[in-house]
Amino acid sequence: MRIIKNADVRRNEILDAAEALFNLIGFDATTISAIILKAGIARGTVYYHFKSKEDVLDALIERHCQRLLSEAKEIAANSSLPVMERLIQTLMAMNGDKEGAPSVITQQMHRPQNALMHQKTHQTMLEAIPPILMGIIEDGIKEGLFHTPYPYESLEMIVAHVNTVFDDYAEKLTEKELLSRIRAFIFNLERIFGAAPGSFDSVAVLFHTDCGVDE
Template sequence: MRKEAEERRNEILDVADKLFGQKGFDGTSTNEILEKVGIARGTLYYHFKSKEDIMDALIERYTVQILESAKKIAADKNVSVYERIIGVVMALNISDGNGKEVIEHMHKPQNALMHQKIQKVIVNEVPPVLTGVIREGIEQGLFHTPYPYECMEMIVAYTNTVFDDAMVNLTNDEFAGRVQALIFNVERLLGVESGSLMHMMRMFDNGKEGS
């Protein structure tokens, strides 16, 4: 049966995502993808030029998914402001499961342009999501800052750079120190008492593995 182009494309991506997670990107061949999906090589190449093209499409799909998830968490008024902030940040972590292959692929030198594209999306799209939550916190008297968006922009830009292994190589001790310094400074940016945001340390419970 002929399937709609978008449905077939997503089927290829689903299979590739699973295989990349099980066998790794380099350990998966296009033949294996063809066999699992049950399509001819020409059909695959109609949708994707190469295995690298499939991975790029997966990266783009992951980006859309995590942003949608972050927005959904931020909009849930049944959850406290603090919990929503943690939830939004955690939604950006795709280092578990199949996402590990996506991150490894993205960090390869030949994929620098794709990496830059993802960084640009995060720096531009995530601060507005967090800003809405921070403004709620200001209305509730939890935070005290005249610059909610700028605060979130600074935090996202910092975490998206310093906690990116492709940008800065940190030992476990250095990573822990950066996390403590980050929370120390976030408390000051948001105008809250020292130590009041230390419970947010659990965002980094996975250490460098989850960065």
């Protein structure tokens, strides 16, 4: 008896198979035929949902972003956590490479031929992240931890800066240059949000390093 599945279920099965193959043998080495075999579905089913392997990758990136944002929203809404802890945990949830090593999806986004895809991802995050963090910053203002008349605009500037400096060309920096930028980032976070010195030191954990802010 033929099993008929919901279209979204089929689509996610294809994406799951593709992601597994991309992680195992890489994007370039993966073929549509390999995805079909891995997912155990008909060729027509794949092409019903996706036009090409690049289209599959685009969908994977979109799903990846939505999962990160969904997890971040859940943490951001947990008002039982102290403001700074909630802020750091929310930011960590948005980090797609939590183990430090770039995922296949991250690697593909940084390839020159995927510049448009990378740009779309940046725009998605720039629009989605400030609203998620806004409630935390507002709570911090109420508690007297932050002092800024422009919380939302400040968040937009911070997200844009992170996307540019720490995402787009961090790999081109020496360790010394990267540490210097992390220290400068924390220094400016305190001033943008009107926070006490040292308030944002824990942000260093987001970069998988000890920036030595007290040195």
